[in-house]
Amino acid sequence: MVIADTHLLGSRNGHWVDKWRREWQMHRAFQTAITLHRPEVVFVLGDLFDEGKWCPEKEFNDYVERFHKLFKVPEGTKMHVVVGNHDIGFHYKITPSLAHRFEKKLDAPPVRLMSVRGNHFVLVNSMAMEGDGCRLCARAVNLIEKIADILKCSNGSPLCKSNMKVDNYSRPIIMQHYPLYRESDSICTEPDAAPLPERNSLFEERWDCLSKESTEYLVESLSPRAVFGAHTHHSCMVRHSFVPTSNHKIEFIEYTVPSFSWRNRLDPKYYLLTISPKEVKVSKCGLPREWTMQVTAVVMFCVLVVYLRFSSTAAHYGYKYLSGKKV
Template structure:
């Protein structure tokens, strides 16, 4: 009988250990994989307000900003690994759940792009493509940010060229998807001081302006390049357009107070007033997207260049996609037709939510094991000895 009792105790102990290990593996799997699905499955593509003919198919695009991949200078290696793993899981989950046709990344891909030597920059680019890998059929477009090549005053031709060549990101680029036109702009090239980078950007903007005029049937058209179908473009860049501060931002994930009321410095926190007016008057956008502040903001602009002409559009500042920059990273899903731009903001799990979930699940596991042990022990003692001992 004593032998059977010892054998039963060993078996019970083994069963408890097995359940504990399996429980830990499930907690890890849930907190490192499943929680991204649980969070993002709640976010859907925004619905269009109008009904369209069958030949009009919307573009489904994803917009994120400020990934700030760490280099060799800032941050601990564990923090670097942890944040990159989180962004990779979140992004790949979004690709699986939503399957966008296009992904726009609005600058500051790298945290130390303006400092790193050539070899490190190439490794940066490879890491970015591995972490933010898109499936076949999805196009990715990147816009340069100040952390990628530096603010205007410290950009060298080499820094600008290597980002442009490695990530296909010229100072200004016109992208057309299903008759929807996107103008991708290097914000630091909008300084307006006549530098070579700025001159390239201005020349391209004026060329795109003429293409849009020709496509709209304007009598002011000078060239002969015409788009298949005209629609007002969508601006994609790193900086927000000019605004005095974030005090006009009312979203729950806007900049916290009192920082929200801090005045912006032109060409540092946002585009200058002159560059903003220039872009709006030249391109007449129907919407604009930027990043840089790491916080959310929705601004409804109304420009009146002349007494009989008004340009109205909505600008969205996209929160950072990195847990290093905010506790609740976000990204946008866009449903776009030549007449509509519909926006949904998607949240990722908070760091505290991940930690609290792991603690609660661990406590639940320990309680379950305690109950299982006591019940199994009492049941087997009754059968071995005919009574409880």
């Protein structure tokens, strides 16, 4: 199961009633989905928090505790998160303490390789793909180089430098917050893509998506078979074909996961993945529109009032009848 952009409110933005309402909605929707589908793994693609980049230590700890309560997973299901710009800030705003506390509290290093039943996932901090040689970026690149070498060795490449391997090699799946480089969402044709004219707005590299250079670096280093990102709050599916050399082509599909929050869109979504070492099947699941939920709540409240009134009247009539009083 893949969700993204939950954007839990902090103490600065939004009224407490709105915060409580939104969080209750997401909690119920998530728990219903978990109970219904029983996924083996849940990925959360960044922007868990709306104000993680601003809040002090105590507030951040409260944030983390709320997140785990709202998105609690049952025994047998594992959750993995990648960091988003609202969690620690855009690249130019990230401090070592902001990056460290998210990594420590959410167990989310800049880059991680994990395997599930012969399927390999690379989780990437998108803000560490700036390419400017900063400490965070250098660490991320170093980890990508090591993972790339492990995958090459596992695939039997003569170019690998170490003896480390994964069991049952298959091309990896990248999980990150930013989409890969694209000029805009104009190529997105899904019904839940960005609305017009927003869809035609040009993307700013390193702000709306990864830079073109970082995208090429990730793809050529890891040769993914699928990529999942978020950040835009809208849906998109892009078929990529990279040709690093004349005799080598890297083809894969990139999915941009819409926001799971009613604050960001009227119809939140989540993805269900069925994955084997040979294929990736993706199903998109929609949540009810907020208007539908509001109308349903009003109708149910009216039904409850009528029921209580009827029950009270019936009970009063029955009492008079049984007591022998003339009605």
